[in-house]
Amino acid sequence: MxxxxxxxxxxxxxxxxxxxxxxxxxxxxxxxxxxxxxxxxxxxxxxxxxxxxxxxxxxxxxxxxxxxxxxxxxxxxxxxxxxxxxxxxxxxxxxxxxxxxxxxxxxxxxxxxxxxxxxxxxxxxxxxxxxxxxxxxxxxxxxxxxxxELTAADATALSRAALSIFGSLGTHRAAIARTRAEQALFRVASAVLHREPPTPAAMPAGPPENPGLRSGSRREILLAESIRLFRKYGYHAVNIEDIGRAAGINASSVYRYFPGKSDLLAAAFYRASERVSDATAAALAGAADDTDALRRMVESYVDLTFERSDLVSVYLAENNNLPESDRHELRKVQRLHVEDWVRLLGAVRPGLPTPEVRVLVHAAINLVTDLSRWVHFDRRTGMDQHLVRLMHAVLLS
The missing domain is CATH 1.10.357.10 (Tetracycline Repressor, domain 2)
Known part of the structure; x- marks a missing residue:
């Protein structure tokens, strides 16, 4: 310019x-x-x-x-x-x-x-x-x-989903022609807005999770609290004192379990990669065909996000802050996970160019992750099944 x-x-x-x-x-x-x-x-x-x-x-x-x-x-x-x-x-x-x-x-x-x-x-x-x-x-x-026919909450959630689709293009660097990317994003966002509402009858969000439900070793509690804080405030805005306070211990005691804050982040990424790998393997086990495998992958990812929304968000947002010794390996794991989706969607939609397949995969993943920041995740509302349908709308549009 x-x-x-x-x-x-x-x-x-x-x-x-x-x-x-x-x-x-x-x-x-x-x-x-x-x-x-x-x-x-x-x-x-x-x-x-x-x-x-x-x-x-x-x-x-x-x-x-x-x-x-x-x-x-x-x-x-x-x-x-x-x-x-x-x-x-x-x-x-x-x-x-x-x-x-x-x-x-x-x-x-x-x-x-x-x-x-x-x-x-x-x-x-x-x-x-x-x-x-x-x-x-x-x-x-x-x-x-x-x-x-949409409630105000339905229209808002669907509109957020559309905005997350457009925002997804900035979450990856997969090569695609600009015109083709524009067309794909427009088509997918339009399909989402035409679909059913992401939530059924309006239901008030439940109270925050009771901290008293925390269980496990002190190391696990520290890891859980650090993930929650990293997701809410960003890695650099959180210090060891914040993590120790959230876990109910002194900052100096944190170092008994982790050498430093970066080690907590790396542990979170290894935990996330294990969860993703396990969920993927479980989803694909026994799939009748590629279409069934894709359905299982979608359901698995939505389930994982409902159960571990903080972990999934940190996994996608904070890779630039990983220790150098772990960054290459963990980014490789992330890329391989995306490629699992790309291969599967490419098999289900063989006529779709691979660059566009990648754009749809990232859009579908970002839609669920992004909505988790704005929409209360409660299975009682049926949100999980509606997100499954919205992911399918993105991948198959």
Whole structure:
């Protein structure tokens, strides 16, 4: 991209939109390696300027995160600011087309939407959530008009599912032509919005799990509490004191069981990889054919997410923060798991190009994981079976 320039002292030139350029580069780095995995000097080097030059535009790295996050959300709100009126389904189609273009255009920076927003201060996090609520309403309103049988909760959950499909493109780097990616995301999101509601009759969310139900060794309790905290606040926002306090022990006692915080994260990943492998093996055992195997895989993943939603979320979000000694092996395990899905879906849909198969697999997985952040998971509501159907809608659309 060519940047407009202006003359500065000494005959040198710099882009007129240098601040936006810095934020764009930083957002891409944050998406690839996580906010805390990127230094200000690395951002400056990637832009081609000195670190002190960055301070002419931003007070610190956090200010860049805020600016970049606002920029991403503003782009989404601008793209979806459509004139009111007209046919509800036509409005929805226009919204989905705009969001599909946005997803491909901002693929490298959508990690800000997926995970990095957790590192915002409460004030900026509230601003971010308010903007996302506005974006969500822009989908909910025409959907409710197009499908008046939906309850408000149903329309909201389906709209969140559609947004998670678009956001899924930024959770992986599988190669796919931009036009084909746009078409696939639009088709899948449209299919989800046409399907049955993800929850039956509205039912109030149950109370939080009783901490008194915790059981097992002290090591297991520490691991469980660290996973819960990593999922809620992000790995870098949690310290050993937080984990020890949540487990009911002093921070110094944590080191009797784990050498450090990174070892807790690695243990969580090994635990997750074991759960995923076991669930996959159990799902495929005795499958009558590929279609039956896919059905079993979907049910297995939904079950695992219901039972271990914190663990699954950490497994997908925090791989950039793993110790170097474990990162390569655990990322390999993750890739192999995705390839299991890709091979299976490719067998069920032999006419679908492999790049598109990968996009659908990531979209289906992200839909369930993303909804677990926003929707109360309670089997009494039948949410598990409706998520199974929505996953099928994504994979088979």
């Amino acid at each position: 060519r940047h407009a320039t202006v003359d500065v002292s000494g005959g040198r030139k710099r882009p007129k939109d240098r601040k936006a350029q810095i934020a764009q580069v930083a957002a891409e780095l944050f998406g690839a390696r996580g906010y805390h995995g990127v230094g200000l000097d690395e951002i400056a080097a990637a832009v081609g300027i000195s670190a002190p030059a960055v301070y002419r535009h931003f007070e610190n790295k956090y200010a860049i995160l805020v600016f970049a996050t606002r920029g991403l959300v503003d782009s989404a709100l601008t793209a979806t600011d459509l004139p009111p009126g007209g046919d509800a389904w036509a409005t929805l189609e226009a919204l989905l087309a705009a969001l599909a273009r946005l997803a491909t255009t901002h693929r490298a920076t959508s990690g800000l939407y997926q995970w990095e927003w957790r590192y915002l201060t409460p004030e900026h996090r509230a601003e971010f959530r308010d903007d996302l609520a506005t974006l969500l309403r822009r989908v909910v309103t025409p959907l409710s008009a197009a499908r008046p």
